[in-house]
Amino acid sequence: MLEKKKNKNILKDDPVSELCNKRGIGRAIAEEIVKREQAEAKAATRKETPKEQ
Amino acid sequence: MGHRPFAIKSHADSQGAAVIVPGVTTTNIAVNATLLNELTGAAVRPRHTAIAAIKPLFTGSSFALKTILDIVGTTGLGIDSSVNPGWAYYLALLDDFGDPTAGSVHREYLVKKGVWIPRRLTCAHQGNAVLEWEVYTLQKASNLPIVVSDVAALPTVTIADSKWTLGSIDIGGVVLSDYTNVTIDFGLEVIPDSTQSDVYDKRIGVKNNVPIITIEGHDIKWWAASPIPLNGAALAHANSNVYFRKRTQDGEHYVTDITAEHLKFTMAGIGTIDTVGSDTNSVATTGLRIQAVEDASGNSPLIVDTASAIT
Numbered sequence: 001m002l003e004k005k006k007n008k009n010i011l012k013d014d015p016v017s018e019l020c021n022k023r024g025i026g027r028a029i030a031e032e033i034v035k036r037e038q039a040e041a042k043a044a045t046r047k048e049t050p051k052e053q
Numbered sequence: 054m055g056h057r058p059f060a061i062k063s064h065a066d067s068q069g070a071a072v073i074v075p076g077v078t079t080t081n082i083a084v085n086a087t088l089l090n091e092l093t094g095a096a097v098r099p100r101h102t103a104i105a106a107i108k109p110l111f112t113g114s115s116f117a118l119k120t121i122l123d124i125v126g127t128t129g130l131g132i133d134s135s136v137n138p139g140w141a142y143y144l145a146l147l148d149d150f151g152d153p154t155a156g157s158v159h160r161e162y163l164v165k166k167g168v169w170i171p172r173r174l175t176c177a178h179q180g181n182a183v184l185e186w187e188v189y190t191l192q193k194a195s196n197l198p199i200v201v202s203d204v205a206a207l208p209t210v211t212i213a214d215s216k217w218t219l220g221s222i223d224i225g226g227v228v229l230s231d232y233t234n235v236t237i238d239f240g241l242e243v244i245p246d247s248t249q250s251d252v253y254d255k256r257i258g259v260k261n262n263v264p265i266i267t268i269e270g271h272d273i274k275w276w277a278a279s280p281i282p283l284n285g286a287a288l289a290h291a292n293s294n295v296y297f298r299k300r301t302q303d304g305e306h307y308v309t310d311i312t313a314e315h316l317k318f319t320m321a322g323i324g325t326i327d328t329v330g331s332d333t334n335s336v337a338t339t340g341l342r343i344q345a346v347e348d349a350s351g352n353s354p355l356i357v358d359t360a361s362a363i364t
């Protein structure tokens with residue numbers, strides 16, 4: 001008799017896995033994209049912070 | 054004097070660092086030249102011949118499933134090389150005793166622009182899973198689609214060889230038993246393209262991405278109300294997966310299930326029974342086929358986790 005299981009696969013939803021899941025790209029490439037986006041976001045935040053006079 | 058396959062080095066612009074792929078088995082390069090030699094007048098021999106198109110294509114296979122799938126995923130890698138060198142295949146020049154010759158004397162086939170796609174993953178009972186792949190090549194600026202060098206140094210392979218074989222399979226939440234063969238056809242149809250009578254392709258696009266998973270085995274009861282009735286069954290990532298179990302080189306035979314080194318494919322789509330075959334004096338066989346589709350959440354039809362525990 002074949003054994004019936006409950007749904008068990010929960011797709012990982014961290015930013016890297018999300019990219020892999022949605023676009024089917026390789027994990028190494030997704031890690032690079034996320035790293036670059038995080039660096040760009042950090043740079044943009046730094047730019048927006050006004051300097052003290 | 055002769056050459057032997059050595060390794061692949063992938064270092065496209067989208068990659069942070071170069072990856073040297075171990076476990077290369079077969080690699081072939083087809084130049085795919087189209088020659089025009091129409092006859093004219095009463096001639097039976099061509100009086101003019103010319104090359105209209107050259108479409109070099111690499112095809113190969115490897116046991117390095119994790120290394121390659123981490124780069125190409127299930128939909129392929131676009132190779133560009135404005136910053137990094139690109140994608141290269143190495144053949145080692147052998148000395149008179151059959152060992153790789155010292156120094157930078159080896160053959161390198163460098164692809165500066167193209168696409169590296171997974172074609173098919175197959176695994177039979179007690180065999181090792183093999184990934185077949187293709188690299189379509191494009192012309193990048195004045196570079197030929199493949200730049201050949203005989204003064205290349207061999208890259209250093211640091212990734213250990215690994216092998217995977219059949220693991221557990223759940224379809225529609227049902228644990229399958231007695232399976233003997235699994236084939237994952239990544240279902241990528243790519244269209245290289247050129248214009249203006251250029252000889253080499255300049256761009257490429259994916260026309261279709263229609264993965265098909267085929268499972269064969271001895272349990273003809275897969276055809277049942279569950280998991281797969283005659284009218285088929287809808288499958289989801291949540292309840293349908295195929296594992297490939299990582300082997301060890303000891304008496305344990307396999308990496309423990311709880312260690313996240315196995316490969317896991319999940320899929321959404323429709324499962325149907327493909328065939329049931331029976332013959333005198335042999336065990337009846339059955340085949341199950343899954344046509345994968347993008348699900349309502351926009352997930353890829355086929356998702357691979359290259360560092361999974363078996364649960």
